[in-house]
Amino acid sequence: MTQKTILVTAANGTVGGSLVASLLDQGFNVNALVRNTESDTAREFEKRGAKIFKGDFDDIPSLQKASQGIWGVFVNAIPVHGTLDELRHNINVINAAKEAGAKFALYMSVTMTDIKDQFPNFGPQHPNYNYWQAKYxxxxxxxxxxFDYWTILRPGVFLNTFCGPVATFLWPTFQKQHVILSPIPPSATQSLIDPDDIARYATAAFADPDTFNGQAIDLSGEEITLKDFAKLITDITGIDIKVEHLSREEAASRGVPEVINWWNDWKTALSYSIDYDRLEQFPIQRTTSEEYVKNHKDAIINFLST
Structure with a gap:
């Protein structure tokens, strides 16, 4: 059992919350930074022994207070569309942790961040430029x-993207009509990952810093087409899900955001792919899309029935 203390920022979030639970399970002490200390999640973590800190990424004293006595920090500020706020917030966390004497910093970035300058038709004028620049x-x-140790995790698309608020933005006809409108080719795959797997990789890194030190790791559970993913949902939940492939123009006219095209364009142009052989070197059993849907069957059914 370790007595090392890890500061988890955005601890009420999807990955942050999963990481707090995982770290506590592995015997770490946890300082959990949250905006709302009265949330059910924060109270549950406090019952389990985590120290809960109310903080804001722009409130330097709150970050400094939460950083006292830590050995490691999970850097996880939230993107703010059209701004570089995420960068400023992450640097605030990094500085507070370093000043407090932390030895290990781990950042959750996103796939392709290191090659963003190679994206075709990309630059400061692009609507998504600040998103990528902040992460880079x-x-x-x-x-x-x-820091003595640092690690960067670059996950692909979160699997819970398909059963929460983000789904209503990316796939506007999915929740109500059970149709995924897609402007990308039918053969194109998505690099999907269970957010809990990200937390498992982060926990493994904090537990074995030498193995993970200095590494930037692209994460995914598996590659799967939208058609095959829709079939998994249909087979497991009993709700018939269709995929309708459209031209970009028609998809846009029906509310599908252009960001879906950008990601696929860049991935295709750069022949980008996840190195799954490399992932096999780490002691994490990755969750398949099928396992995720089975594990979250009730939540998915509830989302699609609302």
Whole structure:
């Protein structure tokens, strides 16, 4: 059992919350930074022994207070569309942790961040430029900060994207009509990952810093087409899910955001793919899409029935 203390930022979030639970299970002490200390999640973590800190990424004293006595930090600020706020917030966390004497910093970035400057038709004028720039600059700031250990995790698409608020934005006819409108080719695959797997990788890194030190790791559970994913949902939940492939113009006219095209364009142009052989070197049993849907069957049915 370790007595090392890890500061988990955005601890009420999907990955942050999963990481707090995972770290506690493995015997770490946890400082959980949250906006709402009265939330059910925060109270449950406090019952389990985590120290709960109310904080804000712009409130430096709150970050400094939460960082006292920590050995490691999970850097996980939230993107703010059209701004570089995520970068500023992440640097605030990095600085507070370093000043407090933390030895290990781990940042959750996103796949393809390291090659974003190779994206075709991409630059400061692009609507998504600040999103990528914030992540890229955070990665560089983490590397330069002088921690004894650092690790970057770059996950693909969260599987819970298909059964929560983000789904209503990316796939506007999915929840109500049970149709996924897709402007990308039928053969195109999605790099899907269970958010709990990200937490497991992070926990493994904190537990074995030498193995993970200095590594930036692209994460995914598996590659799967939308058609095959829709079939999994249909077979497991009994709710018939269809995929309708459209032109970009028609998809846009029906509310599908252009961001879906950008990601596929860049992935295709750069022949980008996850190195699954590399992932096999780490002691994590990745969750398949089928396992995820089975594990979250009730939540998915509830989402699709609302």
């Amino acid at each position: 600059e955070t990665e560089k700031a983490l590397e330069r900060a002088g």
